[in-house]
Amino acid sequence: MTQPSAPAPLAQSGAVPAHPGRPRITELRLSAFTTHRRAALPLGPLTLLAGPSGSGKTGALRAYEALARLGGGAALGEAFPDPAACVPERARPDRLGRRGFRIGCTSDGPAGPVRLDVAVQAEPEPRVVGERLTSDGLVLMRTALRDPAQRVLQAAWHTSGPAPVIHAPLPDDRLGTALLPLRVAGRTPGQRRVLAAAEQTVVALRSAFACDPEPARMREPVPAGSGRLLGDCGNLADVLWRTRSECGRRHAQFVAAVRAGCAGPVADVLALAGAAGTVGAVLDRGDGVRTRAARLGDGELRYLALALVLLTGPGVLEVDPAGEVPAALQTLTVLADGFDRGLDPRQRRELLGLAARMCERGHLRLVGAVSDASWAAETEGVTVVHLGS
Incomplete structure (x- = not known):
């Protein structure tokens, strides 16, 4: 079982560098995960992971979602x-029969660049076996599995107080970084630096929405429910019912986007009440004709769903935002598998342009998987990461 490489000495005290902006993830590392080995994927406000089938695009999105x-x-x-499916196929077990994987990320924000690296044992039983939180090359917190018979890790974090390092046990089935705000007192400059790094990482990770719209689930009326969009967008009609009444300006933007990407005239996008408390999505053509979602093509439905995702927010999407952090300081990251699947050239162009405009505002980031990104080369602000080359 491989663990993160030997850590540097625990950090010494010092001022926290000032980096304005909302916390965001700027790099995803897949040191040993499914098909990836020593992969470092840079993430901008709008990132497309491009590569053929089997290049690891979906695996990268799943790794991000799991960290979130x-x-x-x-x-x-x-x-x-x-977890066994995340282990590299050719990874050999150690003498105790253990196999696992390693992933990590870098967040940036007020605390500056902060690295998180995690080693997970998948076999014979899943557990975290090592974790490291680093800033400016100095380790602020690290954990290690000292006794395989115990279901705890030994953690150490910096204080810069009378005791320069605090040692404490942490559970082996949780991310230690997410637990630090509950364990670190914040009384010394060193402790406050540890807290700032941990909180930035957690806030940057948490607001993530993984989606891959399934047209077959959007065609028929659905029960009216919470009005929070699911990852498969199957309850799109229920969400339309809510968004149209709550924010007329945003709904008008959504209708304009649908008009640009769907065939025929579009005057409005509606959710109409049906039998037994159900609602169904329809396109109002403006001339007395209304087209039910069941009559739309797969590409139109995927386009419609992704446009809605880009134009809404954590209050509408089924995500876990950091409720204790003001919304103005959070950034929603959309993880869109098959971002261009089923779309024609016009729909791809319109959807990418919408994504670029929304990401430019700073409240939203997008990581999308596409088979080929040559069509996106002329769109300003797009980071293309080629996999499988």
């Missing part, structure tokens, strides 16, 4: 329902 779940306090089993 761990950052929100989820247990290891919730973040990785099938």
Whole structure:
């Protein structure tokens, strides 16, 4: 079982560098994860992961989503329902039969660049076996598995107080960084630096929405419910019912986007009440004709769903925002698998342009997976990361 490389000495005290801006993830590292080895993926406000089938695009998005779940306090089993599937195929077990994987990320924000690296044992039983939180090359917090018979990790974090380092046990099924705000007192400059780094990482990770619209689930009326969009966008009609009444300006922008990407005239996008408390999505053509979602093509439905995702926010999407942090300081990251799947050239162009405009405002970031990104080369502000080359 491999763990993060030997850590540097624990950080010494010092001023926290000032970096304005909302916390955001700027790099995803897949040191040993599924098909990835020593991969460092730069993430800008709008990033497209491009590559053929099998290049690891979906795996990278799943790794990000899992880190986001761990950052929100989820247990290891919730973040990785099938951890063995995340182990590189050719990874050999050690003498105790252990195999695992390593992932990490870098966040940037008021605390400056902060690195998080995590080693996970997938077999014979899932557990976190090592974690490291680093700033400016100095380790602020690290954990290690000292006794395999115990379900705890030994953690150490910097204080710069009378005792320069605090040692304490942490559970082996949680992300230690997410637990630090509950464990670190914040009485000394060193402790405050640890807290600032941990909180920035958690805030940057938590507000993530993974989506891959499934047209088949959007065609028929759905029960009216919470009005929070699910990752497969199957309850799109229910969400339209809510968004149209709550924000007329944003709904007008959505209608304009649909008009630009769907065939035929579009005067409005509606959610109409049906039998037994259901609602269904329709396009109002403006001449007395209304087209039900069941009559729309797969590409039109995916386009419509992704446009809605880009034009809404954490209050509408099924995400876990950091409720204790003001919304103005958070950034929603959309993880869109198959971002261009089923779209024609006009729809791709319109959707990418919408994404670029929304990401430019700073409240939203997008990481999308596409098979080929040559069509996006002329769009300003797009970071293309080629996989499988």
